[in-house]
Amino acid sequence: MMKTFHIEKPDEALSPIIQAKIDNLNKPKGSLGRLESLALQVCLVQQTLSPTLSHPCHLLLGGDHGIEREGVSVSPREVTWQQMINFTRGGGGVNMFCRQHGFDLTLVDVGVDYDLTPYPAILNRKIARGTRDFLYEPAMTEAEFDQAIQTGADLADACHQKGCTVLNIGEMGIANTSPSSIWLHLFGNIPLKDCIGAGAGLDNNGIRHKFDVLSKAVEHYKETIPSFSSPTYSLRYFGGFEMVAAIGAMLRAAELHIVILIDGFIMTACAMAACQLCPQAKDYMIFTHCGDESGHKLMLDKLGVTPLLQLGLRLGEGTGALCAYPIVDSAVRMINEMNNFDNAKITKYF
Numbered sequence: 001m002m003k004t005f006h007i008e009k010p011d012e013a014l015s016p017i018i019q020a021k022i023d024n025l026n027k028p029k030g031s032l033g034r035l036e037s038l039a040l041q042v043c044l045v046q047q048t049l050s051p052t053l054s055h056p057c058h059l060l061l062g063g064d065h066g067i068e069r070e071g072v073s074v075s076p077r078e079v080t081w082q083q084m085i086n087f088t089r090g091g092g093g094v095n096m097f098c099r100q101h102g103f104d105l106t107l108v109d110v111g112v113d114y115d116l117t118p119y120p121a122i123l124n125r126k127i128a129r130g131t132r133d134f135l136y137e138p139a140m141t142e143a144e145f146d147q148a149i150q151t152g153a154d155l156a157d158a159c160h161q162k163g164c165t166v167l168n169i170g171e172m173g174i175a176n177t178s179p180s181s182i183w184l185h186l187f188g189n190i191p192l193k194d195c196i197g198a199g200a201g202l203d204n205n206g207i208r209h210k211f212d213v214l215s216k217a218v219e220h221y222k223e224t225i226p227s228f229s230s231p232t233y234s235l236r237y238f239g240g241f242e243m244v245a246a247i248g249a250m251l252r253a254a255e256l257h258i259v260i261l262i263d264g265f266i267m268t269a270c271a272m273a274a275c276q277l278c279p280q281a282k283d284y285m286i287f288t289h290c291g292d293e294s295g296h297k298l299m300l301d302k303l304g305v306t307p308l309l310q311l312g313l314r315l316g317e318g319t320g321a322l323c324a325y326p327i328v329d330s331a332v333r334m335i336n337e338m339n340n341f342d343n344a345k346i347t348k349y350f
Helices: 012-023 032-048 067-069 078-088 093-101 140-162 177-188 206-226 231-238 240-257 263-276 279-284 296-303 319-337
Strands: 057-063 104-111 121-123 167-171 257-261 285-286
Touching: 012 231, 012 319, 032 067, 032 257, 057 078, 057 093, 057 140, 057 279, 057 296, 067 206, 078 104, 078 121, 078 167, 093 104, 093 177, 104 140, 104 167, 104 240, 121 257, 140 231, 140 240, 140 263, 167 177, 167 231, 167 240, 167 263, 167 319, 177 206, 177 263, 206 231, 231 240, 231 263, 240 257, 240 263, 240 279, 257 279, 257 319, 263 285, 296 319
Parallel strands: 057 104, 057 167, 104 121, 167 257, 257 285
Antiparallel strands: none
């Protein structure tokens, strides 16, 4: 049985007091724009007038997808394990940005189709060596789905125990844009063709093939939906182990009142899925950027959120969220470190 999460909507009783503090900082009212709304959000998540971003953690979750066998990605599946090993040597984009912004990086194998046990820097939480091919059957069993959710929750707990108040999650899994596109189609009620993009670099013929494969998979899925279906059926039918673990980590982080940074297309799909299970989780999420993958803007629009950045990114790994982190840090520094009109002896002119 899936772990139950008890996520409370942040108590907004403190909101007028937080807003008054922001408005009384020695600046024109509203002049720091998104920094002001970010500061308000972080204060509400932490239920304080003096928020902190302590021990920032980044979870990099790896897993392979059975649907990769259908040629829906330009990259072969061995790139998943090759990149996971590369991360242990500090050579990935995620390594660079974690070093730059002081994030504690944890590499986790939740379903890579390769033996990574010789690499102690990678936590072994392997559920299976990749999911099944959802063109023909559900990607994972109920037991595997529950295990993936619990794995993510446990990882969030471990971050919390280190003193983490801000969590970023990234992924490494060839073909994971395919389940992301299908979740957008199902949860956003958007035509599938509008949800599918180039992924790691498909050409037009490759995109057409991807659409044909995913269309057949969705048709088969709809024939199998049980009468008692819930969002969890869609999640386990199409999801990757790294994606479902990310959902578990997001939900547990929200339960713990941790600020959650949401990265690109795949992690936004996981955030959308998490909100299908617990809508209140969205209040704990900061959507950091709009990537170049087709469908990402549609997904953000469906969630009703405005991302912080638009830099044409589509690397994944959580890198876009890491790039955006200094903006969140600036918002917290603003409310904690800026003087107010009274203390600065400046006439309040509004």
